[in-house]
Amino acid sequence: MGEGQRLIGIEEVAEVFEKSVESIRKYKNYGILKVADKIGNKDLFHREDAIAKKSVIKEMQVQRGLSLSQIAMELESREAQAMDGPEKLLIVEDEEATRETWTEFFENAGYHVVQAGDGQEALEVARTERPSLVLLDLRLPKLDGYQVCQRLKGDPLTSDTPIIMITAFLTGASDTVRGIEYGADDYLNKPVDLDVLAARVRMVLRRATHR
Known part of the structure; x- marks a missing residue:
């Protein structure tokens, strides 16, 4: 040495x-x-x-x-990119300003980001882009987050894709149970701290690789 x-x-x-x-x-x-x-x-x-x-x-x-959480996320993404290419995130959010803010945050951290603004588009993008993880808002036009989650988990092409459900309305235990039954891997309530979101993304991706 x-x-x-x-x-x-x-x-x-x-x-x-x-x-x-x-x-x-x-x-x-x-x-x-x-x-x-x-x-x-x-x-x-x-x-x-x-x-x-x-x-x-x-x-x-x-x-x-960048914060320490963002630095860790970018370094991890760079290592993954060197081996297999960058992790791809699908952000499903109907509020454009929020969607763009999250996209910029994760792109700056080295992720490849694709977007969807409603539930139907989310299904189409997930099937064509095959993201590593989906950040899924609950309240969406056309199909809500529960329906999107259920259909993604029921589709052989996307059934293994981890999903983090994000909503301002997930306040009761029944909502949490419903999300778990439909296959969500994690939950966050709005307003979302981006450093916390970044940490959850890393955690869920690590967990997915060890399934």
Whole structure:
């Protein structure tokens, strides 16, 4: 193993980044820096990886103003793209301003995004584009989110596609039970914090890969 590949502890990583150990722990917890090995309770990192990511993370934080959650999401997407191409998200939302805001957010994080503005269009786009995950609003024209979810889960082409249902109206236990019965993988209520949404997307995608 060459000098650039050697393993270093978190204190040395902090020196590379010229940041506090606590900052590096946050990078680790978000998955921005990955633990390469452990000795007892001591985390070890690849020195080369830390050096390579220093400038990338600085650019994302300072120049682009991304949060740690967004940085983690973009790095994860870049790794996936290098192997299999970018993850594709289908955003189903009838409010254009919300749809465009979410699209810009996820595209900046390295995802490929396709859109639908009503339930019928969502079914058509899902079948032709085969997204990795669907962000599905509940209240939609033509077909509501429950109907879309039920039909996607009942179609062999899309039955394995994870769905996160998002709505301002999902307030009762009966709504949650109904969504689960139709196959939704997760839920969020509006207004949506985009960092929370990003974390849920990563979680559901990871869970889907281990099915």
